[in-house]
Amino acid sequence: MVYACKKSEKYTIIELKAYHLDDNFNKLFNDNYERYFYKGGSFIELEVKLREDKVIDEDKIQWGIISWLDLYSIEKENNHEFFSNEYSSxxxxxxxxxFKSFPYDIIEKKRSRYICELPNYQQDEPHELYIFAYISEDEITKYNSVKLCINDYTQVIIDVTLAEALKANNEVAQLGWATSYVLQRLWHDNPSKVDSLEQLILKNKNDVIKVTKNKQMKNIISKLVPDIEIKMYPTKDEIEKEYKITLDVNNDEMIDALKYKFYITLGWESFYKKFPVVQDIINRHRSEIYTYNFQSEFKYFIYNCSDSKYLYNKLQLDYYVIVKFNGIYKNLEKNHELFDLYLQELSRARNKDEQFLYMIKEPYLLNGRYMQRFDFNNFYFANSMNLGYYDMVSIDYDDIKTKVLNNENALKNISLYSVTGKFSFYFIIESFNIYQYMYTKDIHIFNMKAYIYDAFDFNDTLGQSVGVWDYINMNFDILHSIKETVYQETNIANALVNGIGY
Amino acid sequence: MYVYNYHYQDYKQSVKKGFDYRIFSDSFIEFKDEHFLIDS
Known part of the structure; x- marks a missing residue:
């Protein structure tokens, strides 16, 4: 249910609400949640209320319907505040x-209630519309509107994410759900194909706050969510100028490295670090970073770097890692193609495309390159939700809910999952020295950098699940999300899940 | 990327043709004074 209302002493007020009629719970949540998702062919009830001390004159109520894009462009061109409902002439x-004429058949009209059947649009065609109810009195026109996202299934997730943010009982979970909501609105309420920031409708957190009607949600986003802004990667020309390199536009690998135009950063201190599962990974899983494969690759790297001859003879010297942007933007993969080692004592000139890692302050500049990665996959998330293997193949929903809902850390971690699904930690050693012990070398790391990398590819066909969303109960569906996880991660469980037959 | 919605007892696999993007942490996480061994 969504509604907005403006108070005025002098003029008639319209309050417009929309309800789902084909589920059982809608009015239970009336006063709490915005709900924009509607299904083609569903019945909805539009309720118009005028101020209590006014006698409703239904004949005075007029209707208009307009697309979200048309409404947005009118408001933007006129520098009008979103949803204020007080419009200049x-x-x-x-x-x-x-305004288009009201296209829905009003099949029942009882006082201020209008029951309509939404057209059976084709399932693959989402429609974002605003219905306006307005009334003119004493040359003043009062408007109110409701948003309908018809057959727009992504909107289910946004609606439920908002509901979860409002229901969350601690600030970390609220932070996760509300951040997820902001990111989804940035993705969902922008055009599908854009090449520049100017083409974006919503660019940052503040834009999302403006288009969020629910006041409590506005406050949560303002208070808890760190600054979020869609930014653009440097262009090919900018990269070539900055690093004095030439990129071959006919090289498929290079094209792959340049194909992403936009990125977002989330605060390490203000966001990621607040979640128990992230704290857990940086404190407990070091052996999963210095694996045997990593040791072998690092050995190969130091024997292939520019100063490898010094490594044989002067083991106690300090080494500093250089980033080779020529390799980064040509999308090369081996350590010695992406990085190099320089002795601090050597003051030789560096190549134009190289920079000491310790001088690089922003992770996006590394364009997803690393020496070692740790993938924070769905199983880790399941464990972080207080669930083990048997829970993942269980069909005892009550048992799973009890385990999750009674665990404070699990409730925080679920909200992070809603933001990211799977993501990765990327590690790069910044400075070290080496001591020889008999037949082994002890790599003493002075400093290692890590950053978080998360890819959102909406145009691929891999089908990564980021959860199952129960629209009936306005919940993130833990049971079916876990089963979807298991379905994706193992073939054995794939068969089990199919056997369960959801 | 797909998301699954449990809606009216149906599973719906929803996907939007949108622009792809990347998320990075805004700063590096620093690990100091660590050791590992490699064979000579």
Whole structure:
């Protein structure tokens, strides 16, 4: 249910609400959640309320319907605050020009309630519309509107994420759900194909706050969510100029490295570090970083770096890692193609495309390159939700819910999962020296850098699940999300899940 | 990327043709004074 209301002493007020009629719970949540998802062919009830001390004159109520993009462009061109519902005469004129006639059959009309059947749009065609109810009185027109996202299944996740944020009983979980909500709105409410920041409708957290109606959610986002802004990667020309390199546009590998135009950063201190599962990984899983494979690769790296001859003879010297942007932007993969080692004592000139790692302050500049990675996969998340293997193949929903809902850390970690699904920690050693002990070398790391990398590929066909969302109960569906996880991660469980037959 | 919705007892696999993007942590996490061994 969504509604908005403006108070005024003098003029008639319209309060417009929309309800689902084909589920059983809608009015239970009336006053708490925005719900925008509607299904083609569903019945909805539009309720118009005028101020209590007014006698409703239904004949005075008029209806308009407009697409989200049309409404947005009118409001933007006129520098109008979103959803204020108080329009200048110029905007009113534009609105009325864009209003389409009310296309829904009103099948029942009882006082201020209008029951309509939404058209059976084709399933693959989402429609984002605003229904306006308005009334003119004493030359003042009062508007109110509701948003309908018809057949727009992504909106289910946004609706439920908002509900989870409002229900969360601690600030970390609220932070996770609300951040997820902001990211989803940035993705979902922007055009599908964009090449520049100017083409984006919503660019940052503040834009999302403006288009969020629920006041409690506005406050949560303002108070808890760190700054989020869509930014653009450097262009090919900018990279070539900055690092004095030439990129071959006919090279498929290079094209792959440059194909992503946009990125977002999330605060390490203000976001990731607050989640128990992230703290756990940086404190407990070091053996999973210095694996046997990593040791072998690092050995190969130091024997192939520019100063390898010094490594044989002067083991106690300090080494510093250089980033070779020529390799980064040509999408090379081997350590010695991406990085190099320089002795501090050597003051020789560096190549134009090289930079000491300790001088690089922003992880995005490394474009997803690393020496070692730790993938934070669905199984880790399941464990972080207080669930073991048998829970993943269980069908005892009550048991799973009890385990998760009674565990404070699990409730925090679920909200992080809603933001990211799977993500990775990427590690790069920054400075070290080497001591020889008999037949082994002890690599003493002075400093190692790590950053978090997460890919959101909406155009691929791999089908990574980021959860199952129960729209009926407005919950993240833990049981079926876990089963979907298991389905993806193992073939054995794949068969088990199919056997369960959801 | 797909997301699954449990809606009206149906599973719906939803996907939007949107622009791809990357998320990075805004700063590096620093690990200091660590050791590992490699064969000579």
């Amino acid at each position: 110029a905007i009113q004129k534009e609105l009325h020009e864009k």
